[in-house]
Amino acid sequence: MVPESFDGLEELAGVGHKTASVVMVQAFGVPAFPVDTHIHRLATRWGLSSGKNVVQTEKDLKRLFPEEEWARRHLQIIFFGREHCPARHHDMESCPICSFAASSARKRAERQR
Numbered sequence: 001m002v003p004e005s006f007d008g009l010e011e012l013a014g015v016g017h018k019t020a021s022v023v024m025v026q027a028f029g030v031p032a033f034p035v036d037t038h039i040h041r042l043a044t045r046w047g048l049s050s051g052k053n054v055v056q057t058e059k060d061l062k063r064l065f066p067e068e069e070w071a072r073r074h075l076q077i078i079f080f081g082r083e084h085c086p087a088r089h090h091d092m093e094s095c096p097i098c099s100f101a102a103s104s105a106r107k108r109a110e111r112q113r
């Protein structure tokens with residue numbers, strides 16, 4: 001039987017906080033904002049988080065969006081990122097989102113990668 005709590009899930013072998021969050025929100029409808037590498041990268045590119053680490057990104061996104069939107073926003077960012085946002089080597093200035101959302105410092109840093 002699958003545990004129905006963050007603690008119960010995270011005690012299972014191979015289950016971390018992100019996976020537990022996916023199960024809680026998708027299977028049990030409990031508000032959670034799972035942060036994977038796509039979401040972490042995009043949240044920092046878009047200036048939605050300082051991008052220090054995934055823990056901070058999760059806190060920032062939860063603060064930014066109303067709880068009832070977390071499940072939808074999580075999926076929207078993942079699907080958008082998979083479809084449109086390569087990890088590196090693309091021009092952020094020509095993109096309608098990053099050209100206005102990313103900081104100059106971030107654009108400079110991405111150009112040097």
Ligand code: SF4
Pocket residue numbers: 045084085086090091092093095096097098099
């Ligand atoms: S520049 Fe556009 S495609 Fe690239 S990460 Fe930003 S939103 Fe995604």
